[in-house]
Amino acid sequence: MSDDLYREQILEHYKNPHHFGELPDADITQEGDNPLCGDVITLYLKLHDGKLGEVSFRGRGCAISQASASMLTDMIVGRPVQELKSFPTKDLLEELGIQISPARMKCATLSVNTLRVALNGDNHEED
Amino acid sequence: MIGARGINAEAVRADFPIMGRTINGKPLVYLDSAATSQKPAVVIDIMDDYYRRYNANPHRGVYTISEEATAAYESARQRVAAFINAASVKEVIFTRNTTEAINLVRYTWGRVNIHRGDRILLTEMEHHSNLVPWQLLAQEVGATLEFLKIDDEGLLQLDELDDRLKGVRLLAITHQSNTLGTINPIKAITAAAHRAGSLVLIDGAQAVPHMPVDIKDLDVDFYAFSGHKMCGPTGIGVLWARRALLEAMPPFLGGGDMIKRVKLRDASWNDLPWKFEAGTPSVAEGIGLGAAVDYLGNLGMDQVRAHERTLVDYALEKLEEIPGIIIYGPRDPEIHGGAISFTIPDIHPHDLATLVDREGIAVRAGHHCTQPLMDRLGVPATTRASFYVYNRPDEVDQLVSGIQKAQKVFA
Numbered sequence: 074m075s076d077d078l079y080r081e082q083i084l085e086h087y088k089n090p091h092h093f094g095e096l097p098d099a100d101i102t103q104e105g106d107n108p109l110c111g112d113v114i115t116l117y118l119k120l121h122d123g124k125l126g127e128v129s130f131r132g133r134g135c136a137i138s139q140a141s142a143s144m145l146t147d148m149i150v151g152r153p154v155q156e157l158k159s160f161p162t163k164d165l166l167e168e169l170g171i172q173i174s175p176a177r178m179k180c181a182t183l184s185v186n187t188l189r190v191a192l193n194g195d196n197h198e199e200d
Numbered sequence: 201m202i203g204a205r206g207i208n209a210e211a212v213r214a215d216f217p218i219m220g221r222t223i224n225g226k227p228l229v230y231l232d233s234a235a236t237s238q239k240p241a242v243v244i245d246i247m248d249d250y251y252r253r254y255n256a257n258p259h260r261g262v263y264t265i266s267e268e269a270t271a272a273y274e275s276a277r278q279r280v281a282a283f284i285n286a287a288s289v290k291e292v293i294f295t296r297n298t299t300e301a302i303n304l305v306r307y308t309w310g311r312v313n314i315h316r317g318d319r320i321l322l323t324e325m326e327h328h329s330n331l332v333p334w335q336l337l338a339q340e341v342g343a344t345l346e347f348l349k350i351d352d353e354g355l356l357q358l359d360e361l362d363d364r365l366k367g368v369r370l371l372a373i374t375h376q377s378n379t380l381g382t383i384n385p386i387k388a389i390t391a392a393a394h395r396a397g398s399l400v401l402i403d404g405a406q407a408v409p410h411m412p413v414d415i416k417d418l419d420v421d422f423y424a425f426s427g428h429k430m431c432g433p434t435g436i437g438v439l440w441a442r443r444a445l446l447e448a449m450p451p452f453l454g455g456g457d458m459i460k461r462v463k464l465r466d467a468s469w470n471d472l473p474w475k476f477e478a479g480t481p482s483v484a485e486g487i488g489l490g491a492a493v494d495y496l497g498n499l500g501m502d503q504v505r506a507h508e509r510t511l512v513d514y515a516l517e518k519l520e521e522i523p524g525i526i527i528y529g530p531r532d533p534e535i536h537g538g539a540i541s542f543t544i545p546d547i548h549p550h551d552l553a554t555l556v557d558r559e560g561i562a563v564r565a566g567h568h569c570t571q572p573l574m575d576r577l578g579v580p581a582t583t584r585a586s587f588y589v590y591n592r593p594d595e596v597d598q599l600v601s602g603i604q605k606a607q608k609v610f611a
Contacts, residue, residue: 078554079609088610110550110566111580134580135548136610180550 078171079136086140091147092129099129105187107179112138116187124153135180137173142184144168149188158192160185207499207507209592215240215495216590226560229595234378234406234539234586235564236428239492243431246491247484257480259457273483276490277473283493284423285414286440290472293439293446294486298405299329301424301439302372304476305401306333308449309422309441314369316342321368321398323348323356323384324576325377328569330403334372348373350576354380354529361389365396373400375407379568379584380529381512381539383411390420399445405429409588410508410537412501415440427485432492436485439476446472453478496589504589508538511587515540515596522603528577539586541568544603547610549583555609556602563599 096117106113112134119127128146132139145165149157165185166173173181189196213219216238221228230238250272256263258270281289295301314320320334324347338345348364349357354377365371371393376383390400401422407413409430415423422445427436441449451458451469455478460468469475496504513533519525524545530536544552549565556563564584567574574580585599 079551084610108571110548111574112548113580135550137551177550177554 078173078177080171083136083140083169083171086143087136090130090139090143092143092150093131094129095131096127096129099127101191103187103191105183105190107134107138107183110134110138110180112180112183114138114142114184114187116142116184116191118191120154123155124151125149125157126151130184134183135177137169137177138180138183141165141169141181145184145188154192157188160188162186207503207589209507209590212499213590213592215242217241217244219590223560223562224558229559229561229598231585231587231591231595231599232562232564233409233429233588233591234568234584236434237409237431237588238590239433239488240431240495242495243433243488243491247433247488250484250487255483258483259474269483272490273481273486276486276493279490279493279497280438283497284408284438284440285416287416288443291440291443291446293441293473293476294481295424295437295439295476296435296482297428297437298403298424298426299333299437301437302330302401302403303333304439304452305422305424305441306337308452308476309445310334310337310370311341312450314338314341314343318343318369319346319367320344321346321348321364321371321373321393323373324350325354325356325380325382325570325573326372326374327378327403327405328571329405330372330374330401331572334370343369350380350382350573353531354382355535356382356384356389358385358389361392362396365393365398368393368396368398371398371400372403374403374405375413376404376410376537376539377529377570377573378406378539379541379570379573379582381536381541381586382529383407383535383537386418386420390418394419406537406539409496409504411505421445427489427492430489430492431495432489433485435482436489443472446476449476451478452476455479457481499589507589508587509533511591511593511596512536512538512540514593515585515587515599518596518600519603522600522607525603528582538588539584541582541584543579543582544607547606549581551610552583552603552606555606556599559598559602559605561595561599561602 099117100120101118104115114132117129128150130142186196218238254265254268256266256269258273281292393400399421402420404425408425423440428434458478460470526543528541553565566581
C-alpha cells in the first residue's frame with residue numbers, strides 16, 4: 074500500500090476518467106452521494122446475457138471518489154451481474170492501492186456502494 | 201493605552217503547549233479555530249489542579265473540598281458574566297455547548313411561546329445548530345420558518361427587514377457566520393426586531409471568542425456560545441437570557457440540582473441559574489472556562505479582534521493572488537471575522553485539505569455545518585481557514601504556498 078494518496082495512477086484516473094459520460098440506453102441508472110462531502114456519482118449500467126455489457130459514470134467530487142469510480146468501471150465491465158451484486162469493497166480498495174484514512178473511506182467506497190444499490194436495491198455487502 | 205498594546209502572537213504561542221507540535225515533520229499551522237480553539241496551559245493546568253486537589257461534587261457538600269469546588273465553579277460563572285457584561289450572574293446558564301443552549305430555548309421558551317401558525321425568522325447562513333432545533337420545533341407545533349437572504353458578498357439582505365419581521369415571534373440569527381466570516385449588525389437588527397415585537401436569539405459561538413461582546417449593549421433576549429472555541433475546554437457552553445424570561449420559562453432537564461423541594465408527585469424549582477442545570481455539572485470544564493475568559497480578558501478582546509482583523513485583511517490580499525480562487529464572504533475586513541472560505545478550481549476541498557496537511561497545515565474542508573448556505577453558494581463544499589490569537593501572518597504565507605503546491609499536484 075502506498076502512503077501517497079495522490080499517486081500518479083489516482084490523479085490520472087481523476088483527470089482522465091475511464092467510461093465517463095452518460096449511457097442514454099442504460100438499463101439501470103443509479104445515483105449515489107456523500108452529502109457530508111458533496112461527492113456525487115451516477116452509474117449507468119447496461120446488461121447483456123447476464124453480464125454487465127456496458128458501464129459508464131458521471132460525477133463530481135474529490136479525486137479519491139472520482140478515481141475510485143473510474144477504476145471500478147474498469148474492474149466490473151463484462152463481468153456476470155450475479156457476481157457483481159456482492160462485489161467486495163476490499164477489491165476496489167486494493168486496486169486503489171493507497172492507505173485510506175477513516176475520514177476519506179466514504180469517498181473511496183462511494184462508487185462500489187452505489188453499484189451494490191444499483192444491483193440489489195440496497196447496500197448490503199456480502200460478508 | 202489599550203490601543204497601543206497589540207497582541208504579540210509569539211508570546212501568545214508560548215502559552216499554548218500544542219504550538220510545539222509537528223505534523224509530518226513540519227510545525228503545526230493551526231487554521232481551524234472556528235471549529236475549536238487550542239487551549240493555553242493556564243486552562244489545562246487549572247482543570248488538572250481541580251482533579252488533583254479538590255475534585256468533589258459541588259453545591260451541597262459541607263466538607264472542605266466540595267466547598268472549594270463550588271466556589272471555583274461559581275466564581276467561573278461570575279467571570280463569564282462579567283466577560284459578556286451580563287446584568288446578573290443569575291442569567292448565565294452553563295450548558296454543554298452552543299447547540300445545547302439553543303435547544304434549551306427551543307424546549308422551554310419555544311414550546312410555551314411558539315404556536316401553530318407562528319413565524320420564526322432565521323437566515324440562510326445559519327449553522328445547523330441554529331436551524332435544525334427550529335425545524336424540529338416548527339414541525340412539532342406547526343410554526344413556520346422564514347429566512348433572511350444573503351447577497352453575493354455574504355451579507356444579509358436587510359433592506360426589507362421591517363416587513364420581514366411583521367408577526368415574527370422569534371428572530372434567531374448568528375452573530376458571525378462560521379463559514380463566510382460575515383459579522384452581522386446584531387444591534388441594529390435586534391432593535392428592528394424589538395420594534396416589531398419579536399424576541400431575538402443570537403448564536404454567538406463565533407463572536408464571543410473573537411470580539412468584545414456586550415450583552416447589555418446588544419439588548420438581545422437570548423445569547424448562546426461555547427467554551428471550546430474561546431480557549432476553554434469542550435463540554436461547557438453558555439446560555440445567557442434575560443432574567444424575566446428565565447424566571448417564566450419551565451425547566452429544561454429534570455433531576456438533581458435543578459430542584460428546590462421534591463415530593464413523590466411534584467417538585468419546585470431551584471433559583472436561577474441552577475433551575476436549568478440538572479445533574480452534576482461539568483465542574484472542571486466550568487473552572488476551565490473561567491480561566492479561559494481570564495486569559496482572553498488579559499489579552500483584551502478589542503486587541504483579539506484587531507489582531508484577527510489584520511490577519512484577515514492580509515489573508516484576503518494573499519489568497520486573492522492565487523489564480524482562479526473564489527473567496528466567499530465580505531472583502532471588507534471590518535465586517536469579516538477570522539474565518540475565510542474559498543474554493544480552488546479543479547481541486548475538491550477535501551483533496552486540498554489533505555494535501556496541505558502534508559505541510560502541517562490544518563484547515564477544514566466540507567460544508568461547515570451550513571448545508572443550506574452551500575446550496576445558496578452553489579458549491580458542495582469549501583475550504584475554510586480560520587484564525588485566532590496565536591496565528592501569525594507567516595502562517596498565511598505557508599497556507600498560500602501549500603495551496604500552490606496542491607495546484608502543482610493537480611496540474
